Amino acid sequence: MSVVVSLPQAMPVVVSLLVISWMFQSTAGSCPYGYKCHLERNTYVLECDLFDKTQQLKVDDVPAIATHLKIICTYRRPSLTLTLANLPNIQKLTLDHLDLATWDDTMFRGVTNMSHLVLKKLSRKRFDNDSFSGLRNLRSLEIEHLDELKYMHPNMLTPLLSLQSLSFRHVGSVYDALNYTDYGLVIQELHHLKHLRHLDLSHNQLSTLSVSARKALDEIPTVEVDISGNPLLCDCSNTDFVTWIHTTKRKFLNKQHTQCTGKNHTPNLLFYFDHEALMDSCRSPNTRWYLTILLPIGIAFIIIAVLICALYRYRWKCAYCCSRIHVYKMSSGDKVDPVVYERDAFICYSSSDRAWVCNELLKRLEDGHVSTIIHQRDFLPGSVLHDSIIESIDKCRYTILVFSPDFLASDWCKLETxxxxxxxITQGRDVIVPIVLREFPNATLSPTFQGILEKSYLKWSDNPDEQPEFWDRDVRTSPMKGCEDVTYEGM
Structure with missing residues (x-):
């Protein structure tokens, strides 16, 4: 059976087909030169077709129903300048296999309502701080398979105030870019992204997260992190990171696929292995190292400190012993009869009391046939002072100490005492005859001087009526007791 349609009857059908064809053409839009284009539901796809290199790609004729613009060059990677005209309907943009010769803050001005940006396999080596300017409404950013990426500016995400999802997957040097850039840390600067809910760092070359990156993630309470597929380390070199993983309140995704390399290159599930055992095993060698190195150093330091304190405390006795040894060596072993003395008295005094000693004491003693030694007159020029003092004490029956405030303050007088x-101790005899020339506060006396003055001593008075009593006491028969350090200022 055949149906015959007359021309008047066929006209509506022809007109309808023409209208549908015109609508499809107007919907599909016209393709830029050198590209193929087609519309897949709400996705407008531009594919490289003719040329390996295209100087400029201007996208300004996109069908009104398209909300997803996808530019892909699967077989070619042209170096081009991308210009996006006013495209208010585009909500998602995908750039795949492109080499963008220029990338500045004007590139995204035409896509004011874009909320999702996907960057895949671009010939891109760096992202600067203005690479994503103008995308204030962007909620999702995916960066994948950028093997040539070397640098990401730490503030490149600052304009993305509405960002909720951020992905870095299969990025070439993401470890350096995220953790240790020249100008800062990308993850460290995420604290301003108050709406961030998802952070995907999977399948990169991360062995750890820096301290600053971990601190920044702790400041975003709602973010979920995925670090699976990375060559993470859970050995002694990365214990702080492992501890943070098990103590932080951050939620991690794909825990069952997150592995780490432990000691002896053994694989572990990062979130399920015994990290406390790792802490203990790493702590023990460190403790042994500290004990092996620091403990002997500490003991040696304590011994040296004790020796220094002891030498300072007994410095005058040490000086005396050294001097005695020196005199003994000089004498070549000759023994001196301790009973035979060359002089009667060695006088120790401060240089400020020299006038009284020479004019009063020395004159009166020598007038009484008491032979004396004083350093200004009897010490040989150029001789060793310690040796001369010891020789003088050994030559004399007694040592007269002339006490005064200046005597007590003199280090040389302390040594002589x-x-x-x-x-x-050395000779079994007490040789000291103390004379108090001028009064001084008892508080200034050392225990040694107090012990000397607790015994009998001669006291000088400026009153002429009391001086005869002083001279009536024979120095050679005066009660004497002990001695410590004696000095001469100016020696």
């Missing part, structure tokens, strides 16, 4: 008092 100590050397004289040591005769009690």
């Amino acid at each position: 100590h050397l004289a008092r040591s005769c009690i």
Whole structure:
């Protein structure tokens, strides 16, 4: 059976077909030169077709129903300048296998309502701080398979105030870019992204996250992190990161696929292995190292400190011993009869009391046939002072100490007192005859001087009526006791 359609009857059908064809053409839009284009539901796809290199790609004729613009060059990677005209309907943009010769803050001005940006396999080596300017409404950013990426500016995400999802997957040097850039840390600067909910760092070359990156993630309470597929380390070199993983309140995704390399290159599930055992095993060698190195150093330091304190405490006695040894060596072993003395008295005094000693004491003693030694007159020029003091004490029956405030303040007088008092031990005799020339506060007396003055001593008075009593007491028969350090200022 055949149906015959007359021309008047066929006209509506022809017109309808023409209208449908015109609508499809107007919907599909016209393709830029050198590209093929087609519309897949709401996705407008531009594919490289003729040329390996295209100087400029201007996208300004996109069907009104398209909300997803996808530019892909699967077989070619042209170096081009991308210009996006006013495309208010585009909500998602995918750039795949492109080499963008220029990338500045004007590139995204035409896509004011874009909320999702996908960058895949671009010939891109760096992202600057203005690479994503103008995308204030962007909620999702995916960066994948950028093997040539070397640098990401730490503030490149600052304009993305509405960002909720951020993905870095299969990025070439993401470890350096995220953790240790020249100007800062990308993850460290995420704290301003208050709406961030998802952070995908999977399948990169991360062995750890820096301290600053971990601190920044802790400041975003709602973010979920995926670090699976990375060559993470869970050995002694990365214990702080492992501890953070098990103590942070951050939620991690794909835990069952997150592995780490432990000691002896053993694989572990990062979130399920015994990290406390790792802490203990790493802590023990460190402890042994500290004990092996620091403990002997500490003991040696304590011994040296004790020796220094002891030498300072007994510095005058040490000086006396050294001097005695030196004199003994000089004498070539000759023994001196301790009973035979060359002089009667060695006088120790401060240089400020020299006038009284020379004009009063020395004159009166020598007038009484008491032979004396004083350093200004009897010490040989150029001789060793310690040796001369010891020789003088050994030559004399007694050592007269002329006490005064200046005597007590003189280090040389302290040394001479100590050397004289040591005769009690070395020779078994007390040789000290103390004379108090001028009064001084008892608080200024050392225990040594107090011990000397607790015994009998001669006291000088400026009153002429009391001076005869002083001279009536014979120095050679005066009660004497011990000695410590004696000095001469100006020696």
